[in-house]
Amino acid sequence: MAVELYLDLLSQPCRSVLIFAKINNIPHEVRNISLMDGEQYGDHFGKISLIRKVPALRDGDFCLTESPAILLYLAQKFQTPEHWYPADLQQRARIDEYLSWQHCAIRLHGSKVFWLKLMIPEVLHVEVPKEKMEAAVEELNGSLKLLEEKFLQDRPFIAGGHISLADLVAIVEVMQPLAAGLDVFGGRPKLNAWRDRVQAAIGKELFDEVHQNILGSQERVKVMDGSKLEFSKAKILNFFM
Amino acid sequence: MELYLDLHSQPCRSVFLLAKAIGIPFEFKLVELSAGQQYSEEFGKINFMRKVPVMKDGSFVLTESVAILKYMLQKHSSSLADHWYPADLQQRARVNEYLSWQHMNLRAHGSKVFLLKALFPVIMGSEVPKEKMDAAVQDLNQSLQMLEDKFLQNKPFIVGDKISVADLVAIVEIIQPVATGLDVFEGREKLTAWRERVKKALGEKLFAEAHEVIMKVGSLPQQMQNNSNLDMLKPKFQKLFS
Numbered sequence: 001m002a003v004e005l006y007l008d009l010l011s012q013p014c015r016s017v018l019i020f021a022k023i024n025n026i027p028h029e030v031r032n033i034s035l036m037d038g039e040q041y042g043d044h045f046g047k048i049s050l051i052r053k054v055p056a057l058r059d060g061d062f063c064l065t066e067s068p069a070i071l072l073y074l075a076q077k078f079q080t081p082e083h084w085y086p087a088d089l090q091q092r093a094r095i096d097e098y099l100s101w102q103h104c105a106i107r108l109h110g111s112k113v114f115w116l117k118l119m120i121p122e123v124l125h126v127e128v129p130k131e132k133m134e135a136a137v138e139e140l141n142g143s144l145k146l147l148e149e150k151f152l153q154d155r156p157f158i159a160g161g162h163i164s165l166a167d168l169v170a171i172v173e174v175m176q177p178l179a180a181g182l183d184v185f186g187g188r189p190k191l192n193a194w195r196d197r198v199q200a201a202i203g204k205e206l207f208d209e210v211h212q213n214i215l216g217s218q219e220r221v222k223v224m225d226g227s228k229l230e231f232s233k234a235k236i237l238n239f240f241m
Numbered sequence: 242m243e244l245y246l247d248l249h250s251q252p253c254r255s256v257f258l259l260a261k262a263i264g265i266p267f268e269f270k271l272v273e274l275s276a277g278q279q280y281s282e283e284f285g286k287i288n289f290m291r292k293v294p295v296m297k298d299g300s301f302v303l304t305e306s307v308a309i310l311k312y313m314l315q316k317h318s319s320s321l322a323d324h325w326y327p328a329d330l331q332q333r334a335r336v337n338e339y340l341s342w343q344h345m346n347l348r349a350h351g352s353k354v355f356l357l358k359a360l361f362p363v364i365m366g367s368e369v370p371k372e373k374m375d376a377a378v379q380d381l382n383q384s385l386q387m388l389e390d391k392f393l394q395n396k397p398f399i400v401g402d403k404i405s406v407a408d409l410v411a412i413v414e415i416i417q418p419v420a421t422g423l424d425v426f427e428g429r430e431k432l433t434a435w436r437e438r439v440k441k442a443l444g445e446k447l448f449a450e451a452h453e454v455i456m457k458v459g460s461l462p463q464q465m466q467n468n469s470n471l472d473m474l475k476p477k478f479q480k481l482f483s
Contacts, residue, residue: 050391051342069337076330089316096308103344105434146352150290238376 002027006048006056008035011215012107013067014055015172019202019210020071020165032068036168036228046161051075060086069098071165082164091159098151098158100168106147107139110176114217118180122221124233132241140177140184149176156197163201170196179214243265244309245295247274248454249461251348252306254413255295258381258451259310259406263321268467275461277470280477307340310406325404335400339407341393347388350381351414353459358421358482363462364473364478381418381425389431397438404442412439413451420455442458 005021005028007014033039035052040052048057049065053107057064059074064070084093111135116128125201147170151158158166174195178184185192199207229236246253260267272278272293274313279291288295288304295302295310298316303309314326327333331431354377361369367410388411399407415436419425426433440448463473 007442062334064334068341068342069334072337073330073334077332089312092315093301093308093312096311097305100305100307100344101342103341104349108345114264118297146290186422206470 001060002029004029004031004058005056006031006033006054008033008054009210010035010217011054012111012172012176015175015210015214016165016168017055017057017067017070018073019168019172019206020080020084021103022206022210023202024078025176026074026078026080036224038231039087040232041231045135045158058178059132067169068165071168076164083159084165084223086159086164094159095164095166096150099169102169105143106140107134108174109143110173111178112136112240113140114181115178115221115236117182117192118176118217118221119229120240121235122191123224123229124236125226126237126241128241137182140182144184144188144191144226146175148188151196152194153189157201163198165196167198171195175211179217180210243297244268245270245297247272247293248451249274249458250293251352251413251417252410254451254455255282255406255410256294256296256306256309256313257327257446258443259313260407261447261451263313263317263325265317266311275474276468277474280473287376296375298446307410310410314406324400325406327400327405327450330351331467332400332405335406336405339399340410342382342387342392343410345434347381347384347411347414349418350377350384354381354418354423355421356478358423358460360420361464361482362477363465365482378423385415385425385429385432387427392476393431393435398435398442405406405441408435408439409443412436416452416455420458426475441454 003026005017007018007030009015009018018030020026026053033045034138035054039045040054045056048051048058048063051065053065055065055067059073064073072085074080085095093148115135116136121128141203151166151170155161157163158170175182175233185195191225242260242265244253244256246269248254248257257269259265272284278284279293285291287297287302290304292304294306294309295304296312297303312324313323314421318326325334329368352376355356357369357374357377361367362389381411392407392411398404399411415425415432426436465474466475
């Protein structure tokens with residue numbers, strides 16, 4: 001029986017879940033939830049998740065949120081290749097360490113840059129003060145530096161010789177500020193090389209397919225209906241500004 | 242095993258509580274945050290990110306409490322009761338779901354209220370602006386509501402009938418704002434009942450031991466005021482108040 005995946009590919013954690021499902025041939029059905037149209041606030045999705053965030057998974061009666069939990073669930077249930085979440089205690093710990101750290105680091109900082117640089121000015125039509133933008137980029141730079149110096153170091157991937165859940169979760173987050181026009185890979189040869197390895201391990205075609213929507217953001221905002229996101233405006237501004 | 246801890250820090254408390262509750266021997270290495278010991282050269286060699294908790298198991302150094310907790314649980318799984326980190330797929334997923342959600346929710350919001358109440362005045366030299374405080378408390382209330390409505394529902398503990406590492410991680414975060422005098426349990430019967438069950442499952446004495454220093458947080462501003470490192474610490478702490 002296929003699991004249902006409630007996704008919007010504009011969202012980073014939705015991308016890691018979809019890539020993982022596809023690359024491991026996990027039987028799944030995608031249920032699109034358009035965040036821009038506020039579909040996460042609909043009655044139907046409310047029954048799947050009270051938290052009203054994507055991604056969400058439904059497997060029979062069982063509903064699950066939070067991408068790290070979903071990824072681990074899928075890995076365990078479908079007995080995916082070991083390298084995704086190795087049995088070796090220390091390698092596994094390195095992945096857990098990354099999955100924990102990234103919430104308030106790369107994920108937060110990359111999201112912030114995406115919203116401050118693109119969505120808030122272009123869709124919400126609110127001016128972002130220069131110092132705020134610079135501070136956000138500086139924070140992101142700090143996180144990218146830690147990704148390189150602490151989590152990668154001289155290893156091909158975060159946990160060692162093979163791609164794991166940590167790299168998957170990392171790469172989708174790094175792509176977000178890139179989609180807003182920030183050159184995150186420029187001047188970062190180590191990060192660049194890692195990105196190439198991750199893409200190769202995932203398969204360029206799948207990687208590009210999953211990132212198509214987000215990478216079209218700069219073009220899309222030009223033609224986007226200005227009333228979109230009005231319902232979330234206060235919340236968004238409160239959080240990012 | 243060495244654990245580098247300051248029990249003022251919530252994630253240090255969850256690591257401390259689990260290690261003690263499941264009987265893992267460890268050496269307690271104090272890193273006094275209010276004295277800026279995390280910025281010492283010595284600690285920098287252990288963890289250049291300068292945060293606690295840190296675990297050192299032989300030559301293996303690990304940061305991030307959630308990772309440390311899982312490492313301890315998995316390393317000792319054969320001698321542990323299953324309920325701490327159940328092997329069952331769906332129960333384990335519930336634990337992982339909570340451990341993931343809490344970072345940017347209960348942890349973030351509880352920390353913010355704590356930092357504003359306990360540290361803002363001594364670091365910034367003025368009282369916290371009312372709207373800032375109100376907004377922080379509102380966010381915390383929302384997280385607590387979600388804990389009750391989605392994670393607990395009608396269950397005794399987050400996963401079900403027995404305590405798991407998720408409840409441990411939750412309780413230490415809630416005590417943080419409580420220690421500053423904000424009684425988040427008032428008017429929340431479900432949460433209060435859950436707290437009592439968690440304390441009982443851990444042991445009242447152990448729970449009190451882990452929370453001894455944070456409950457004395459009222460004296461923290463004075464301690465910091467008297468500390469010669471305060472000027473060095475001020476800019477670092479200021480970033481926390483944004």
